[in-house]
Structures are given as structure tokens and as C-alpha cells.
Amino acid sequence: MATTTSSLSNPPVIEHPSSGFTPAGTPRSEAAGRHLWGHFTQQSQWERGVVPTIVRGEGVYFWDSAGRKIFDGLSGLFTVQVGHGRAELAEAAARQAGKLGFFPVWGYAHEPAIDLAEQLANAAPGALNHVFYTTGGSEAVETAYKLAKHYWGLVGKPNKTKVISRDGAYHGTTHGALSLTRIASYQQPFEPLVPGVTQVANTNIYRAEAKYWNDPEAFGRAAADTIEQRILEEGADTVAAFFVEPVQNSGGCFVPPPGYFARIREICDRYDVLLVSDEVICSYGRTGGLFAYEDLGYEPDIVTSSKGLASGYVPIGAVLVSDRVYEPYRKPGVYFPHGYTFAGNPVAAAVALENLAIFEREGLVDRVRENGPIFAETLNKLRDIPFVGDIRGAGYFYGIELTRDPETREHFTEQEADRIRAYLNPALYEAGLYCRADDRGDVVLQLAPPLISGPREFDEIEGILRHVLGTIAREL
Numbered sequence: 183m184a185t186t187t188s189s190l191s192n193p194p195v196i197e198h199p200s201s202g203f204t205p206a207g208t209p210r211s212e213a214a215g216r217h218l219w220g221h222f223t224q225q226s227q228w229e230r231g232v233v234p235t236i237v238r239g240e241g242v243y244f245w246d247s248a249g250r251k252i253f254d255g256l257s258g259l260f261t262v263q264v265g266h267g268r269a270e271l272a273e274a275a276a277r278q279a280g281k282l283g284f285f286p287v288w289g290y291a292h293e294p295a296i297d298l299a300e301q302l303a304n305a306a307p308g309a310l311n312h313v314f315y316t317t318g319g320s321e322a323v324e325t326a327y328k329l330a331k332h333y334w335g336l337v338g339k340p341n342k343t344k345v346i347s348r349d350g351a352y353h354g355t356t357h358g359a360l361s362l363t364r365i366a367s368y369q370q371p372f373e374p375l376v377p378g379v380t381q382v383a384n385t386n387i388y389r390a391e392a393k394y395w396n397d398p399e400a401f402g403r404a405a406a407d408t409i410e411q412r413i414l415e416e417g418a419d420t421v422a423a424f425f426v427e428p429v430q431n432s433g434g435c436f437v438p439p440p441g442y443f444a445r446i447r448e449i450c451d452r453y454d455v456l457l458v459s460d461e462v463i464c465s466y467g468r469t470g471g472l473f474a475y476e477d478l479g480y481e482p483d484i485v486t487s488s489k490g491l492a493s494g495y496v497p498i499g500a501v502l503v504s505d506r507v508y509e510p511y512r513k514p515g516v517y518f519p520h521g522y523t524f525a526g527n528p529v530a531a532a533v534a535l536e537n538l539a540i541f542e543r544e545g546l547v548d549r550v551r552e553n554g555p556i557f558a559e560t561l562n563k564l565r566d567i568p569f570v571g572d573i574r575g576a577g578y579f580y581g582i583e584l585t586r587d588p589e590t591r592e593h594f595t596e597q598e599a600d601r602i603r604a605y606l607n608p609a610l611y612e613a614g615l616y617c618r619a620d621d622r623g624d625v626v627l628q629l630a631p632p633l634i635s636g637p638r639e640f641d642e643i644e645g646i647l648r649h650v651l652g653t654i655a656r657e658l
């Protein structure tokens with residue numbers, strides 16, 4: 183761990199020297215400020231030359247332009263399941279690019295797309311047997327949204343067009359997916375959005391009424407019942423689908439209470455509403471199984487997935503569709519009028535196949551199932567630090583919520599929360615850990631290490647967190 187001189191009132195300023203020169207001879211930090219538009223990024227910082235530039239990665243670490251070695255506590259963006267620098271994935275990409283670098287799956291198929299679709303269908307429990315590729319998570323959600331509407335039209339219920347998602351959820355940024363994303367600051371600049379989307383409660387039991395704190399079953403029932411109420415208010419004959427993450431990321435790892443998903447499945451069946459499991463983060467081992475719904479014991483009608491499918495080495499997403507939803511598309515003359523040029527790209531599919539082969543060879547699913555409780559136990563040691571309120575999550579996906587008074591769960595004032603946030607991310611980075619403080623609600627630190635991590639890496643994470651959270655505890 184690096185030694186630090188910063189304090190809460192004096193957050194570290196991380197220097198980011200230019201990472202060499204572009205082929206045109208411009209210092210890269212300058213070229214980035216002028217030409218590269220970062221996503222969810224304040225360009226003014228980059229224009230001032232503050233461009234955090236990551237140079238290479240190996241295993242659970244990456245190195246930046248200053249030569250700092252940083253633990254990747256977020257797997258890039260919940261993505262690099264097998265770790266950085268895997269030669270097998272590079273070789274799989276090169277092999278496939280040399281054989282067939284591109285062909286669309288529009289009317290034609292190719293070998294990697296077929297092989298991966300079969301493998302995903304075989305791996306997904308239940309009737310999720312049909313794979314529609316995308317290039318990422320937003321497109322997967324967009325696809326599921328359009329598919330739900332189209333499906334109901336095909337089966338003679340064209341009025342079923344409305345969709346429901348949960349409070350604070352993040353489902354992506356394209357217009358349809360953004361309409362399901364229930365984060366006001368992301369939505370407002372783009373209104374009007376797609377009409378007919380409403381929201382229901384999420385499963386943030388930590389911030390629920392105190393009567394639920396020790397009764398997760400009752401909380402889960404109440405949360406699930408808000409879905410039934412909403413379907414009835416909207417009119418069941420107008421509701422197409424309910425979108426839900428197995429463990430909601432935005433807001434900080436809201437795990438489902440016991441019985442929650444069984445009740446949701448029941449409600450969706452009763453009112454003929456498709457259950458869409460948005461597993462863009464949770465699938466491919468992040469919370470345990472290859473698909474999160476398996477661990478949580480429910481069967482969705484549609485699964486959206488992406489991030490971990492190729493460990494982020496190439497862009498790819500996959501929507502898994504049940505036999506029931508696929509059925510009307512088997513009729514001659516019927517097709518889903520939707521697609522993306524690059525979806526299911528042969529190189530991407532080949533890398534995903536190799537990524538899943540690594541999962542198999544290295545037993546990553548079992549590893550997460552076995553080590554997940556150790557990760558939880560290690561993080562729970564931090565509870566002796568004042569302000570550590572809640573530690574929650576599943577598998578290798580955890581959130582640590584900081585709060586003014588863990589006893590009463592009193593929130594920080596806005597000013598305190600801003601101070602902590604301004605300190606946390608640079609202080610963690612300075613100390614050698616990349617992860618992030620969610621800025622979409624209470625102060626929650628999000629952790630999602632590569633699945634190749636184990637107890638040694640958990641201890642490293644805990645040590646850095648102890649150092650940085652300890653500073654907050656001493657100085658706030």
C-alpha cells in the first residue's frame with residue numbers, strides 16, 4: 183500500500199502524466215483533452231490535462247501512466263471476470279480474426295455465434311434456450327424492451343406495451359433503456375423519454391421503515407406487492423414486462439430478501455407480465471452462478487447479459503429468451519425487426535467462448551461460490567470502523583454503506599456526504615485500490631474484484647479500505 187499524506191480536508195490530488203505521444207506526435211494527455219470525449223466525464227478536467235490513463239493490466243492489477251500499480255477492485259466496470267492480460271483471450275481473438283473477422287448474423291450465421299448460443303442455452307437453467315446477440319448492456323435491455331412489446335403484439339395482446347422497473351435502477355443509456363433507468367439526473371436532460379414506464383420499490387431494506395429491519399420476509403413481500411399494485415393501477419392488459427436486477431447495483435448492492443423473487447414470479451404469471459432479469463452485471467459468475475437467477479431460484483422469461491461474457495476484452499451482449507417468448511417467432515413469415523451490425527461479431531463470440539472455457543478450466547463459478555462468504559467475512563471486519571453502516575451483496579459483488587450513525591442509520595448531511603465522496607475515490611486510488619463511491623444516493627462504496635481473486639486479494643482490499651475509511655472516521 184502506498185504511503186499517503188492526504189487527509190479528509192486535503193483530498194489527494196493524483197498526478198496523471200501523459201502516457202507518451204500519439205502517432206501524430208502529440209502528448210497523449212493533450213490529444214485526449216482535445217479529441218477524446220469520455221463517457222460520464224467532465225471534459226473540463228481532461229482539457230486541463232488531468233486524464234487518468236491506464237496503460238496495461240495483469241491479473242487483478244492495472245498500471246497507469248505514472249507507473250502506479252493499482253488493484254482493480256471493480257473489474258474495470260464489473261466486467262473483467264478472468265482478470266487482465268489473458269493471453270488465451272488475445273489468441274482466441276487473433277485466431278478468429280484471421281479466419282473470419284466479420285459477418286453479421288442477419289440472415290446468415292457463423293460458427294462462433296452458433297457455438298456460443300448453444301453453450302449459453304445449455305448453461306442457462308430452464309427454458310431460456312434462444313440467444314439474441316447485442317454489443318453491450320444497453321442494447322440488451324433495449325432489445326428485451328422491444329421484444330416484450332413485439333411479443334405481446336404477436337400473441338394478440340397489442341395493448342400490453344407498458345413496462346415497470348425499480349426505483350433508482352440503472353438499465354443503460356439508450357432511449358428505451360434510459361426510460362427504465364430510474365435515476366432523475368440521468369433522465370431529465372433527455373425528456374421526453376419513452377412513455378409508459380413506471381417504477382416500483384427496490385429492495386433497499388437498510389433504508390426501509392424500521393419495522394422491516396429484522397423481518398426481511400415481510401419486507402420482501404411488501405416490496406413485491408408494490409409490483410402487483412402497480413400492475414393493477416396501470417391495468418394488467420396494458421403491462422408488457424417487469425425489469426429487475428437480481429442484485430441492484432445502483433444505490434449500492436440491494437440484495438433480494440427471501441421469497442422476493444418467488445413472489446414476483448407468481449405476480450408476473452398471474453397478470454401475464456414478462457419477467458426480465460437484467461443480469462448485465464450479475465451474470466457470468468459475479469454473484470455466483472453463470473446466471474444469477476439460478477442462485478436466486480427463479481426463472482425469468484428474458485435475461486439480459488453482457489459485461490462478463492467476454493470479460494470485457496471485446497464488446498458483446500446476449501439476450502436469452504424463453505421457449506414461450508420465442509414460440510410466435512417460429513411461424514413462417516414472422517421475424518423480429520430488430521438488430522445491430524456488430525452483434526454476435528465472430529471475433530467477439532470466439533473470445534466469449536474462450537472466456538467461458540477459462541471459467542470451466544479454472545472453476546470460477548465454484549470459486550466464487552466457495553470464496554464469496556470469505557469475501558463477505560473479510561469485508562465485515564470493517565464494521566469496527568465508525569460510520570461503516572451496512573455491508574451487503576452476493577458473490578464477488580459488495581457495497582459498503584457509510585452512515586453518520588450506524589445505530590440509528592442517520593444519514594450524513596449533504597455537505598458531509600460531498601466531503602466524503604470528494605475524498606474517497608482519490609484516496610483509495612492513491613492507496614492502490616480502484617473502486618468507486620456510488621454517487622446516486624447514500625454513500626456506498628462498490629466492490630467487484632475479478633473472479634480470480636481469493637482470500638489474499640480480499641485481505642489486500644480490506645487493508646486499503648481500513649486505512650482510507652479510518653481516515654474518514656478520525657477526521658470527519
Ligand SMILES: Cc1ncc(COP(=O)(O)O)c(C=O)c1O
Nearest residue numbers: 318319320352353354460462463
Ligand atoms: C444492470 C445494467 N443494465 C444495463 C447496463 C448498460 O450496459 P452498457 O453500459 O454495456 O450499455 C448496465 C451498465 O452498467 C447495468 O449495470
